[in-house]
Amino acid sequence: MDSVFLVLKHDKAAVISLIILAVVILLALIAPLLPMDPNATDVINRLKSPSTSHFFGTDEVGRDYFARVIYGGRVSLLVGFLAMLTSLTIGVAVGTISGFCGGIIDTILMRIVDILHSIPWMILVTVVSIFLKPGIQSIILVIGLFTWMEIARLVRAETLSLKEREFVLYAKFSGVRVFHIILRHIIPSVFPTIIVSATTSMADAIMTESSLSFLGVGIQQPMSSWGSLLQDAQGTMQNNFFMALIPGLLIIITIFGFNKLGNLLRVYVEPKVMNDEKE
């Protein structure tokens, strides 16, 4: 824990981005409790500048932009989180099975990873999302299904070294089933890696979702996400440039925050693991 504080002391950007990240997550969580409606139109007050009644002004149909940004963040974070969970589950399963079983299973799984990796994912995701019914579920699925390869590789590499460790050899020797060995011995040992890649994966998923929504194949109206808010803001860029600035900044800060969080977790988790083994 001390090492984490040491890093925080020297990295003001990390502190600020983590605080903003915390506020964003909190607002996203309590959004339904706030007295505002992101979909209530008010055509008289359209394209207003920020004021006390509308913190971020209103958009071109008079909806409160602050509420839309918060609800958009809700969608972005939810998609990021669930897509991260999906890709983490697939990645960890493929990585541990591939690394532990070896042989032909390993070869097949890793070639699949190579193939998926060699297709430019933006094209892949765009093409697939055209075929799926547009909506939040398909976005989560599409991102989750095509971003697990890096995690699988990381987990496989660690599993390869873990399976030669004597406690794993012994479990195999005493007849513990492969599934149990992976669950009880391998996954707890690769957990630090999993946690760290979870944060990066979350940041990547938010980024992907924003890009997709910006391109119009992601979140559809009236629902908004930061990416779709960016797209909507294009039309009014000249008069209300802050409408593009706010979601853009939030995307940048959130991704930056998650990456910093990943760094901190790495610092927090790794010395402990080293102590466990070397003590």
Added chain:
Amino acid sequence: MDQNNHEILLEAKNLCKYFPTKDFFGRKKAEVKAVDGIHLAIRKGETFGLVGESGCGKSTLGRTLIRMYEPTSGSIHFKGQDITGWKGKKLLPIHKQMQIIFQDPYSALDPHLNVKEIIKESLTAGGNMPASEMDGRIEELLKRVGMKPDDMHKYAYEFSGGQRQRIGIARALSVEPEFLLCDEPISALDVSIQAQVVNMLEELQEEMGLSYLFVAHDLSMVRHISTRIGVMYLGRLVEVADSDELYENPLHPYTKALLSAIPIADPKVARITNRVVLTGDLPSAMDVPSGCHFHTRCKYAENGCKESVPELREISPGHYVSCSCIQGIMHNESNTLEK
């Protein structure tokens, strides 16, 4: 009683274990002959010591014998049954009778589990035990290896090396084995702790009638604990004899060199003792010499040693040596002694 002592528990015939090495394209390039044609019999209730340089295949031989590794060729008989071809479920009861203690007590225990979970895993794998009996059984095991029942809920990293080794022993004993492979169980421990662990192993042997295969490179400790000792060089046994016989009357030139490397505490004695120093380096296990593996470093080597593989032959009762020039060497030596 005497009859019982000679009952053979575990026997290996012409046992080989080769590890393939692969080149860039995954093709088999060469083989590391870690265990190369070993004949070995371990009797019930005895401790068979296995010594040799690092990398000579001691641990591999042990792990192949207990079927942790798949043998390349040869056969393994346990209690008269040929268990060489046995696989999967069929091997489980065998694994319960043959257990292992590892060299490194740090990597032998999963750092994420507590002692109870560690022992429970080997207790429950393959068989069932009611949860009500479990705690009592684990407590009993811990007491047996000199630990407190409260230690059950601690994690492996909270213990010292010696205590971890005790946990490892408790885990091995939990399934009531008959044969225990001690894979250098004391080389990672402090000298004072070594003695404790060795004494405990001896007590357990008496109580439970265990047989040990004791792999080590600490030669004095091996002499202390073993009934018989085998000396290995590059995957082959070069000499097997009763413990005292081997130390007092080593016959193979390699054994002589190995034993003369034991440090002697008394400087006066050390000064008058002739240390046999081997020339050359240990050949790579991937490219072992032809014929007798030792001929490249043996001062008695003759031309024939390069070609023919010497067999393990009984020179005197219970004393086996694998050296084709052994008669000449023995003759030579008695001459020098007379002079």
